Each structure stands twice: as C-alpha cells, then as structure tokens.
Amino acid sequence: MRNASFSAVNRRAISARRLRDLLRAEILRNDHPQGTMPSETELAARHGVSRNTVREALALLRREGLVDRVQGVGTFVVRHKTPHQFDQVQSWRGGGVHHEVLAMEPVPAGALVAAALGAEEGDPVLLLERRTMLEATPLALWTTYLPEDVGQRLQEPGVDLSGDFYDMLEGALGTHVAGVQSTTEAVLSDGDVALLLGVPESWPLLLVERTVVDVSGRVVEFGFGRLRGDRVSLKSWRGRRETRSCPVPRAVAG
C-alpha cells in the first residue's frame, strides 16, 4: 500500500474526498443550522460534480458520524464539535462546561514526572485526574501531576476545581501562568479511556501532553489529556515571524 500514487486511486474517490472536506468544514462552521444538508442534486450543481460523487462524499461524512441519512427524506447533521480556542491558555468556558475530579492523591514522582516538575525521583507530587464535561457528555480526560506545594493549595477547602482550571491554579499559586508547552497527537481510545469518555474502543482522540509554566519559569503542572475527536476541535493562531514578541520560556524550550 505504501507509496500509492494517484494512479491507484479512483478519480471519483478523489473528488468525493475533496468535496467531503468542504462539506465537513461547512458543518463545523454551523452553515447548516437547521441540521438539514442540501439535496444531492443541489450539492452536485453547487460543486460542479456528479450525484455519484456527492453520494460518495456524504457516505464518508456518515461513516465519520457527522451526518445521518434518512432514506427518501435527506441528510442531517447529527453532531457538532465544540471549538476550543487554543491560542490563549484557558479552560473551556461557559456553555455548560465543567470539570469533574476523578482522582486527587499524592503519589511518588517517577523519573519523567520528577524531571518535568523539577523534583527529585520519589518526591511526593499530586496526581490529579479530571474529566471535562459538556453538560452530561464527556469531552476530555486529564491525568496531570503538580508539585506538592501547589497540590496542597488545590486541596484546601473552598477551592473550586470544577471551573476554569487556570484561574483556579493562579488563585492557588498567587502567581500568573506564563503559558503552556504542548504536544498534540492523534490516537485511538482503548481500555478504560473509552469507558470514561463514553466512546467505543478505537475512537479518534486528540492526545495532548502539556507542561504549564508560571511567570517565574517554574513548571506547575505536567500531564496528559485525551480529547474526544468527535466533539472537540482546537483553534489556534501561529505567527510566522514573531519569535521575539512571543518568547518560549527557557524551562520548556529545546
């Protein structure tokens, strides 16, 4: 299968794939707010392709779970994604989003966590496991580690862990978060991740490793989040020539 070129691909498949991308972008933009897609005939005319190509593109969207088709009635948008502004560091805000604490317990730091947090191996750190919910629907599962003193402040009575995580962290720290170094991957759900996120096994997920740094350059959180691919999209702006105005702290550079 390696190195297949266009010669190996059906011409209609190529057109269907291109149309699928355009239609799914429209769906994500909420261009079909009533939830009904235009008819096959209309889509074919509008995009200058055959009805067979439209049918194939809609089949790809249905397979992805973004639309459903009712024979003789039409095609409906069945799922929207929650866009998350990824430019600025913040938790999801508003719209029924809250965080459930699944676990909060001191654990000894392994080598990786110790190195990330600037602690010694075996030092106690706080393991924090949270689930981001959109009303009753899980959006994300976070397993993170915080330095002992930060963790202790988070465990004090009156600290609300269900709202904006960074506001809460800054309140507990008494300092500002400078930013987050993150690595984003695409993976499949498996094991208890599938169970906790309410998705089948082998469901697409965004896996985000993140290192949160405060303005003094100290790492105040390190860990992993798994975000449901069918429910979340990450929006961000990247500049091309702004290295000097948006410096990466030395703590996470390199």
Next chain:
Amino acid sequence: MRNASFSAVNRRAISARRLRDLLRAEILRNDHPQGTMPSETELAARHGVSRNTVREALALLRREGLVDRVQGVGTFVVRHKTPHQFDQVQSWRGGGVHHEVLAMEPVPAGALVAAALGAEEGDPVLLLERRTMLEATPLALWTTYLPEDVGQRLQEPGVDLSGDFYDMLEGALGTHVAGVQSTTEAVLSDGDVALLLGVPESWPLLLVERTVVDVSGRVVEFGFGRLRGDRVSLKSWRGRRETRSCPVPRAVAG
C-alpha cells in the same frame, strides 16, 4: 457507557493507563534509544506497580503500535514520531522530508473557498494537492486552495514545490506570511486517504484546517491537511497573557 465513573473501572486498568502515558512520553522523548524497553520487573520496581500492571500498560502500547514484544526476549520500541514545531509557521525541514505534488489545477471556487480566499463564487482558484514524505514514508496529505494570481506564480518554471512551502510561497508572493489560523481535529483514515497515506482504514489522523494570511491581511492559502497520527506530533507554545504582543489579524479573527 455514558458517564461511567471510576467505580466502573478496574483499579489495575487505571494504573496501567497512567503508566502507559508515562512510558509513551518516554518513547516520544527517545529515552530508549537502543529501542529496548526495561524489563517488566525493572519497570514494576521503578514505577511502584505490580508486574500485571506493567504487562497491561505494555499491551496498551503494543496495541497502539509503539512497541512490539518478543516472547522471552523483551519489549522493543518499533515506531518513533516526527515532532513538528507548530509554534512558528514552517514546513517540515531537513531529515529527508520533502513534498510531492499530486495535483495542481485551476478549479472554480465553491462558496466556502471563495469566502475563505475573499474571491467570488465561481472564480478560478488553484487546487494544490501535496503529500509530505519522510524519505519513502508518507507523513501528511494536503489539499489546499490558493488565489489565482498566487497559483499562477507557483506554476512558473523554476519554482520548487518540494521544499519549505512557506519559503516558496513568500518567494512567489514577494511578501511575508504573517501567520496561520488553524483548527486541529482527530479523525480516522478512510477511502483514498488511507491509500495515499499508506495506512489501514480507521487509522488515527490529525486533521488540520488552515488559513494562511500574508502581512497585508490577505488570505493566500486555505485548505486541509491530514497527518498520520502514528508518525507526527505537533509541538507548540501558547502564552496565557500575550494577546497584545501576538495579535490575530482581523482577516481570521472571530
């Protein structure tokens, strides 16, 4: 399955998942450069968990395709990811990465592409389809649309489309790229995407929609990239309180 809580999850499954995250982060950091993972006994001692938990974590990693186990010999890292610096706008550089042009042809702009590029519906735009290769391995497939004049300059003789895309674009434009607005999702491979990326169907992919803006605020490219989840990770730094120093151009804000 919805709203399962920890009570529904086996305690060992939770520990195995947490250990899996730490081990996969070590693999991505290349902490096991010889490609051999420590023994189960060593991993159990190092992480303070049972050998059964280690076995379950390694099984999750194997299922993900990051390690392989040889009975009686050990566990080996079989796949590394290519990290892509996502902070600054650039193509992959060095290390045998190049771009293959799969298609380059004028097409009439549909409503979405016309709106994105600031063109009229039906205006000719350039469809550009490229595949990012790491030597003989496909990393990503890009289907993008460029304004007609930009497209014409890219098609002039002597323009090398196989190297850094943004350098090439700036050379052709005679202006600088200001940045890129992108939306990142996790999806599964299907249809000819799987064929062209050399992966099975239902393989995890990063789907990136991007809008490239030059320093005058003009959109000079709009389109979609699919990046192999097993091969690519996106690294980026996000600031928390730097809105003023890293402004998002009006063309893509909101």
